[in-house]
Amino acid sequence: MIETTGLRKSFHMGKGRKSTTVEAVRGVDLAVAEGEIFGFLGPNGAGKTTTLRMLATLLKPDGGKATIAGVDLQEDPGEVRRKVGYVAQGGGTWDEVSAEEELVLQARMHGFSKAEAKRRATAALEAFDLTEYAGRRCKTYSGGQRRRVDIALGVIHAPQVLFLDEPTAGLDPQSRAHMWEEVRRLRENGMTVFITTHYLEEADVLCDRIAIIDHGEIVAEGTPDALKREISGDVLAVTLNGDTPQAVEVLGALPLVNKLEVLEEVGLRLYVDSGATAIPQILRVLEASGVEMDAIELHRPSLDDVFLTKTGRSLREK
Amino acid sequence: MKAVKLARDTWLIFQRHFLLVGRSPLYVVFGLATPVGYVFLFAPLLKLALKAKGVTTYTQAFRIYIPGLLTVMAILGGAYAGFGLLRELRTGIIERARVTPVSRLALMLGRALREVVWMLAQAAVITLLAIPLGLSVPIGNLLLAYLILAILTLFAVTLSYAVTLTVRNEAALPPMINTVSQPVMLLAGVLLPLTLAPLWLVSIARWNPFYWATNGMRDLFNSDIGASAVWISVVIVVVLATLTVTWSVRVFSRLVR
Numbered sequence: 001m002i003e004t005t006g007l008r009k010s011f012h013m014g015k016g017r018k019s020t021t022v023e024a025v026r027g028v029d030l031a032v033a034e035g036e037i038f039g040f041l042g043p044n045g046a047g048k049t050t051t052l053r054m055l056a057t058l059l060k061p062d063g064g065k066a067t068i069a070g071v072d073l074q075e076d077p078g079e080v081r082r083k084v085g086y087v088a089q090g091g092g093t094w095d096e097v098s099a100e101e102e103l104v105l106q107a108r109m110h111g112f113s114k115a116e117a118k119r120r121a122t123a124a125l126e127a128f129d130l131t132e133y134a135g136r137r138c139k140t141y142s143g144g145q146r147r148r149v150d151i152a153l154g155v156i157h158a159p160q161v162l163f164l165d166e167p168t169a170g171l172d173p174q175s176r177a178h179m180w181e182e183v184r185r186l187r188e189n190g191m192t193v194f195i196t197t198h199y200l201e202e203a204d205v206l207c208d209r210i211a212i213i214d215h216g217e218i219v220a221e222g223t224p225d226a227l228k229r230e231i232s233g234d235v236l237a238v239t240l241n242g243d244t245p246q247a248v249e250v251l252g253a254l255p256l257v258n259k260l261e262v263l264e265e266v267g268l269r270l271y272v273d274s275g276a277t278a279i280p281q282i283l284r285v286l287e288a289s290g291v292e293m294d295a296i297e298l299h300r301p302s303l304d305d306v307f308l309t310k311t312g313r314s315l316r317e318k
Numbered sequence: 319m320k321a322v323k324l325a326r327d328t329w330l331i332f333q334r335h336f337l338l339v340g341r342s343p344l345y346v347v348f349g350l351a352t353p354v355g356y357v358f359l360f361a362p363l364l365k366l367a368l369k370a371k372g373v374t375t376y377t378q379a380f381r382i383y384i385p386g387l388l389t390v391m392a393i394l395g396g397a398y399a400g401f402g403l404l405r406e407l408r409t410g411i412i413e414r415a416r417v418t419p420v421s422r423l424a425l426m427l428g429r430a431l432r433e434v435v436w437m438l439a440q441a442a443v444i445t446l447l448a449i450p451l452g453l454s455v456p457i458g459n460l461l462l463a464y465l466i467l468a469i470l471t472l473f474a475v476t477l478s479y480a481v482t483l484t485v486r487n488e489a490a491l492p493p494m495i496n497t498v499s500q501p502v503m504l505l506a507g508v509l510l511p512l513t514l515a516p517l518w519l520v521s522i523a524r525w526n527p528f529y530w531a532t533n534g535m536r537d538l539f540n541s542d543i544g545a546s547a548v549w550i551s552v553v554i555v556v557v558l559a560t561l562t563v564t565w566s567v568r569v570f571s572r573l574v575r
Contacts, residue, residue, distance in 0.1 A: 058417065078419055081417055081418060081419050082419055084417065086413075088410040088413050088414065090410045091410060091414075092410030092411045093414075094334075094338060094411065097334075097341065106414070106418070108330050109330065109415055109418040109420040111419060153414065157418075
């Protein structure tokens with residue numbers, strides 16, 4: 001449904017001699033199947049929103065190719081607009097207008113007649129559980145209601161593909177769960193949903209497949225489970241109380257530690273084949289070298305670990 | 319076919335923006351309060367100030383003053399139009415429209431026409447208020463003056479759009495607008511006609527399109543439809559509005575794919 005090869009975009013910052021070029025997206029290859037919920041993960045500034053905006057026809061790619069719902073993005077962005085819906089992170093509604101009026105206008109902008117626009121607006125209000133507030137001005141809506149209006153606006157023309165930029169950012173857990181339900185429901189109706197997110201739980205629970213982008217390039221792609229399986233073995237999270245450099249030195253020298261990451265000042269993540277056998281050794285080594293430890297925790301690799309190994313950064317830090 | 323779609327989409331955007339005027343009573347109240355205040359407060363002053371020029375009645379005073387006031391409103395109303403556009407670009411309202419097949423040009427024209435129509439509505443209110451106070455204008459002349467005002471507003475609005483979209487800095491705009499609009503208004507002779515001014519000031523003012531528009535409207539209010547300032551002002555505003563509409567459309571479509 002979405003296919004890209006070598007999609008590129010760079011921005012020129014500043015003017016004159018001080019100008020620099022930032023390569024925001026440097027060759028993205030993606031393939032999203034029909035009816036899939038595809039998650040696009042990455043740290044801030046990694047290029048996820050730029051990629052999304054290119055696919056949604058808002059930015060002209062510098063190079064590469066993209067086909068969306070069978071239409072070439074570069075050749076016919078106008079036709080792509082008929083087939084996709086886009087919901088920006090901040091939404092985009094007038095405060096002084098009601099959800100119903102917004103939906104009618106949106107449908108009219110898609111070219112529908114007045115009567116058809118009205119019919120679609122009514123159906124959308126029903127579908128997104130907004131009928132009760134249909135006539136109230138948008139400024140009176142809660143965060144969750146606003147978000148539902150935004151999505152209803154994005155799908156008023158029944159697009160084949162829906163792009164959602166951080167759909168649950170800033171929502172409380174209940175509204176977030178509600179939003180996931182909406183996204184799943186859209187998929188059940190045959191829509192392909194492409195979302196960017198920086199919530200790993202969202203990627204894990206909601207998305208069929210995910211891609212991780214870092215420095216403008218895709219560094220991992222697959223189902224959440226497959227990506228987690230790629231990191232074989234267990235993860236040990238160690239919280240130190242003292243000499244971190246020394247702990248890194250002695251633990252890094254242990255043959256059973258496959259990989260070691262330093263988190264903040266006192267946290268270490270050790271990737272080992274078997275946590276159960278590694279813990280006693282680690283305790284011994286740390287004691288012998290005189291480094292005190294506050295806690296050690298064993299867990300199966302999470303998406304955060306995938307993220308950490310692929311990008312060298314943790315998403316949770318933010 | 320393309321023209322039909324453009325007209326339909328422009329109408330759509332225009333309607334929405336006109337609805338927004340009605341939805342903000344404060345906008346309406348303050349939009350009218352200042353000019354209405356000026357009508358009541360400044361006209362008596364003007365009658366006395368222009369005594370030397372032979373102004374003895376309120377009718378004469380209003381015929382000089384109302385056209386000047388309309389020019390001020392066009393300059394200021396137009397200058398700040400870019401603000402609204404910038405805000406809508408920031409809040410994602412325009413972005414949402416961009417992922418629909420709606421005409422890009424209509425997104426801008428619909429907004430600009432709202433400003434023009436709203437300006438005409440304000441002008442009508444002011445004229446109606448001044449009539450019982452002594453203003454009298456032949457209806458044909460008045461309508462022609464409104465046409466000049468409409469095109470003048472379109473010029474000011476689209477100039478504001480083009481400059482705002484080029485600068486794209488909300489903080490820099492108010493001082494910029496102040497710096498430009500003060501001398502422009504003064505040199506248009508909006509409050510006091512420049513017939514009172516020394517010659518060198520008049521020769522500078524001759525380069526100011528708003529000066530011509532003000533004079534053209536004044537001649538129309540004075541029932542002097544044959545005066546040269548009338549046709550000169552029509553030509554000037556039409557040419558300038560054509561240029562700024564073209565310029566703003568270019569800037570806008572470069573920004574908004």
